[in-house]
Amino acid sequence: MAEIRLKNVSKRWHNFVGVNNFDLDIADREFLVLLGPSGCGKTTTMRMIAGLDDISEGEIWLGDRMVNNLEPKDRDISMVFQSYGLYPNMTVYENIRFPLRVRKVPKELHHEKVMQAARMVELVDFLERRPAALSGGQRQRVALGRAIVRQPAAFLMDEPLSNLDAKLRVSTRAQIKNLQHTLKVTTIYVTHDQIEAMTLADRVVVMNRGVIQQVGTPTDIYDNPANTFVASFIGSPAMNLVSGDIENGTFRGPGITIAGLQTNVKGPVTLGFRAEDASLVSEGGEFGAEVYSMELLGEATMASFRIGDQLVSIKSGKEYRAEIGDVVHAAIPASICHLFDTDTGVRIARTPGN
Amino acid sequence: MIVKKRRRPLPLTVLSTTFVLLWVLMAAFPFIWTVWGSFKVEQDFFSRDSWWFAIEGPRTIAQTGSAFTGDGYYGAWVLRDFFSSVVNTIIVTVSVVVISLTFGTLGGYALARSGYRYTFWLLMLALVFRAMPHITLVSGYLLPFFEMNIWGHLPTAIIVLVAINQPFTLWMLHSFFLSIPKDLDESAMVDGCSRFQAFRMVVIPVMWPGVITTGLFSFLLAYNDFAVTAMLLSQPNQTMVPKIASFLGTIQQEGNVMFAVAAVVSATAPLFVLVMFFQRQIVSGLTAGAVKG
Numbered sequence: 001m002a003e004i005r006l007k008n009v010s011k012r013w014h015n016f017v018g019v020n021n022f023d024l025d026i027a028d029r030e031f032l033v034l035l036g037p038s039g040c041g042k043t044t045t046m047r048m049i050a051g052l053d054d055i056s057e058g059e060i061w062l063g064d065r066m067v068n069n070l071e072p073k074d075r076d077i078s079m080v081f082q083s084y085g086l087y088p089n090m091t092v093y094e095n096i097r098f099p100l101r102v103r104k105v106p107k108e109l110h111h112e113k114v115m116q117a118a119r120m121v122e123l124v125d126f127l128e129r130r131p132a133a134l135s136g137g138q139r140q141r142v143a144l145g146r147a148i149v150r151q152p153a154a155f156l157m158d159e160p161l162s163n164l165d166a167k168l169r170v171s172t173r174a175q176i177k178n179l180q181h182t183l184k185v186t187t188i189y190v191t192h193d194q195i196e197a198m199t200l201a202d203r204v205v206v207m208n209r210g211v212i213q214q215v216g217t218p219t220d221i222y223d224n225p226a227n228t229f230v231a232s233f234i235g236s237p238a239m240n241l242v243s244g245d246i247e248n249g250t251f252r253g254p255g256i257t258i259a260g261l262q263t264n265v266k267g268p269v270t271l272g273f274r275a276e277d278a279s280l281v282s283e284g285g286e287f288g289a290e291v292y293s294m295e296l297l298g299e300a301t302m303a304s305f306r307i308g309d310q311l312v313s314i315k316s317g318k319e320y321r322a323e324i325g326d327v328v329h330a331a332i333p334a335s336i337c338h339l340f341d342t343d344t345g346v347r348i349a350r351t352p353g354n
Numbered sequence: 355m356i357v358k359k360r361r362r363p364l365p366l367t368v369l370s371t372t373f374v375l376l377w378v379l380m381a382a383f384p385f386i387w388t389v390w391g392s393f394k395v396e397q398d399f400f401s402r403d404s405w406w407f408a409i410e411g412p413r414t415i416a417q418t419g420s421a422f423t424g425d426g427y428y429g430a431w432v433l434r435d436f437f438s439s440v441v442n443t444i445i446v447t448v449s450v451v452v453i454s455l456t457f458g459t460l461g462g463y464a465l466a467r468s469g470y471r472y473t474f475w476l477l478m479l480a481l482v483f484r485a486m487p488h489i490t491l492v493s494g495y496l497l498p499f500f501e502m503n504i505w506g507h508l509p510t511a512i513i514v515l516v517a518i519n520q521p522f523t524l525w526m527l528h529s530f531f532l533s534i535p536k537d538l539d540e541s542a543m544v545d546g547c548s549r550f551q552a553f554r555m556v557v558i559p560v561m562w563p564g565v566i567t568t569g570l571f572s573f574l575l576a577y578n579d580f581a582v583t584a585m586l587l588s589q590p591n592q593t594m595v596p597k598i599a600s601f602l603g604t605i606q607q608e609g610n611v612m613f614a615v616a617a618v619v620s621a622t623a624p625l626f627v628l629v630m631f632f633q634r635q636i637v638s639g640l641t642a643g644a645v646k647g
Contacts, residue, residue: 052540072543085541089559099545102555146545156544 002063002153003028004049004186009058011044011210018044020210022058026188031180034190035197036207037233042190045207046156049188051075062153073102078147079156082163084139086131086146093118093127096145103150117149120179137168141175148179154186161196173199194234198222206230224338228345231272231338237302239272240312243342246271251337254308256287260334262350269348270340275302275313277336280320285329287312291322303328385622392615393422400611426616430601436617438590439597442508443577443621446593449512450576451569454523457516458568459561462527463553467536477528480521488518488581496585506588514582519575523568530564531557566635570628577625594621 004026011018019041026032034042047053049060051072060067067075078099087095097114105113118124121141131139140160147155160176161169177200180187191197197204198218206213206221206229214226225231231239244253249263251271258271278287280303292311295302301320305312305328314330322328339348387408391399394411395418401407411421418425430436465473495514499505534557542552558565577595584596592600598621601614 050544052543071548072540073546073548077544079541079544081537081541083535083537085535085537087538087542087556087560098542102542102546102551143541146541 002186003030004154004188005059005061006045006049007059007061009045009048009060010056011041011048011053012056017210019048022212024205024212024215026186028186029184031177031187031189031200031202033197033201033204034188034207035194035204035233036192036213038192039209040207041210042192042205042207043158044210046079046158046188046190049154050077050079050156076153077156078150078152078154080140080143080147080158080160082159084131084143084163086139086142088131091128091130092123092134092142092145095131095142096123096149099146099150105150113149117145120148120182121145121175136164137172140164140172144176144179148183151183152185154188155180157187157189159191160189161191162193169196176200195236198234206233208233224347225272226347228270228272228340231340235274237275237313239274239338240278240310240314241340242271242307242310242312244269244271246339251339255289255305256307256332258286258332258334258337261337261339262348265339265348268342270342270345272338272340273332273336276300276315278314278330278332280314280316280322281329281331283329285331287330287332288327291324291326291328293324294322388615389619392426392612392619393424394612395423395425396612399615426612427620429610430613430617430620434601434613436594436597436613436620439592439594440620442587442591443593443595445508446512446515446583447573447576449508450515450519451572453512453516454519454572455565455569457520458523458527458572459558459565460553461524463531463557465524465528466531467539477525480524484518484521484525488579489585491518492582492585499586505586506591508587508591511583511586511591511593514586515576515579518582519572522575523572526568526571527561527564530561530568534560563635566632570632573628574625 006022006024006026009022010020022041022045034045036042044053048055049062051067051070055068062075062077087098090098093114096117097110100110100113114127115124118127121144123138123141123145126134126138131142134142140163143160147157157176161172164172173196176189189196189200201218203215204218204221205215208229214221214230216224221230221234225234225239228241232241242253242256244251244256245267246252246261246265246269247267249259249261251258251261251269253271256271287305289305289307289312292304292306295304296318298318300318301316303314303316303320303322305314340346341348391408394408394414397413397417398407398411401413407413414423415421417423465476491514496505499510504510538556538560539549539552542556543549547555579593580595580599583593584599587593587596589600594617598614598617601610601617
């Protein structure tokens with residue numbers, strides 16, 4: 001098994017920067033998720049690790065080998081593609097066996113290894129079928145089986161669940177998590193779905209426009225977003241962001257006044273808080289506005305308000321009801337608030353004592 | 355319960371059936387006429403008195419005692435050694451198909467997977483060369499071939515035919531390779547293949563319909579070619595098509611024209627067998643690029 005190190009890796013096409021100065025150590029057996037919107041460079045980063053794209057700058061180390069100039073086949077990794085990349089002319093059995101065959105694993109070991117992998121991905125009943133005769137979820141499991149049949153130094157998964165329906169996604173997600181736990185192999189997983197990232201990852205790397213925005217555990221990223229991009233990307237709904245001014249620890253925005261914040265900043269800032277941390281109250285509170293819309297989520301009720309040009313959502317109990325147009329107050333204590341620099345979007349750290 | 359069968363209106367059925375039958379008749383007629391006529395003597399098949407002679411063959415009966423004669427075939431195959439031109443044709447077509455497909459698959463794959471802009475211009479250039487009449491190439495080749503003393507040999511004709519055919523095979527295979535997702539080669543490479551192994555073990559097996567279709571077109575080009583083989587091959591090395599033309603050219607000798615007719619039938623029959631044998635692959639190959647699977 002191996003740790004993976006990326007040293008200042010960059011990818012450029014002519015003057016377009018795909019990945020900019022990606023610098024990260026991935027520990028052995030870690031489950032790392034690269035998360036970001038499409039076009040943020042997460043897949044490119046993974047393809048550079050796999051050796052399918054050239055590296056413009058920097059070094060990639062797998063264990064103690066610098067792999068920049070190695071062919072994909074010599075890097076000892078296996079990869080699951082978004083579109084599965086199954087061999088349509090081979091049966092499921094042959095598909096799973098293919099890596100053993102081309103890597104000249106002794107023939108007598110093949111059957112046992114294939115069957116073991118097939119059992120792990122629950123495909124024993126489908127071994128004689130061709131990929132065309134399988135459902136999407138089964139095809140995805142064949143791709144997984146093909147990846148785990150030999151013990152590679154690392155797994156790379158490129159949005160493996162995005163072609164599956166919502167229900168299957170949840171069960172396959174659990175299966176991937178369990179497989180990684182059983183096999184104890186370093187895994188890099190690319191996704192644009194923040195729920196997948198939160199549920200699967202040991203550590204999440206949030207990327208935007210080729211640049212790492214934040215690296216941390218899912219809790220870290222959720223509770224302490226490093227900037228407004230991470231704050232608005234993680235969470236469902238995303239963190240509420242309100243522009244306003246702060247002076248002497250009191251934030252003032254349209255319809256919102258919060259006292260007791262840190263006193264070390266002054267001037268325009270962006271204030272952020274999570275919908276579920278705030279609560280609706282009948283009177284008082286730091287915030288009051290007309291309800292813009294009400295959404296019933298089943299386990300909760302979501303009230304939205306329009307503040308300036310932004311939409312602010314606040315979660316409430318499932319019995320809560322209000323009509324659109326009612327004036328509602330909300331408690332937003334200072335302890336749940338995050339402050340960000342208006343220009344750069346970077347988080348403003350709390351000083352001790354606040 | 356009686357299920358009422360939905361039927362098309364009778365006049366429409368009659369009309370469409372008649373049309374198809376008529377069309378089949380018109381398309382097949384020249385061939386049937388030639389096959390039938392190849393068993394007659396020249397005075398019947400090319401009779402000036404009545405075209406009916408070609409069907410009934412009174413002079414064939416008068417000359418040979420039977421309504422059908424194999425004289426044309428005997429003349430072509432035994433007297434005039436049509437067999438050696440059959441062998442030459444086999445050598446030429448097989449070589450052209452094998453060489454074109456080898457370079458075509460490798461080149462088409464490289465062009466399809468290359469991200470560079472020049473691939474487009476290479477393909478455009480190939481199209482221009484493909485569009486040129488063959489005879490322009492051949493007339494240019496003649497003098498250097500004489501000077502190098504390689505005129506008249508089969509390999510020379512094979513090289514020229516491959517050169518004429520290659521742009522087309524490149525085009526066709528290029529578009530077939532484009533329809534195969536890149537993920538397939540990439541997962542093969544991650545699974546442990548080199549680029550060439552991925553090509554050989556994963557891409558080509560998926561490509562068979564395309565390779566067969568392209569191979570068939572290459573075969574037809576080499577098989578039917580007249581301009582190149584007639585100009586570049588010496589008499590003993592002639593393939594079937596220029597050989598047939600030479601039968602027609604010596605029209606003074608009676609019966610020679612019938613050698614040509616018999617040879618034409620002999621040359622056409624294998625094509626039928628071939629197309630029937632490969633029809634499934636050809637159809638799937640022709641439509642493969644059209645709709646993404």
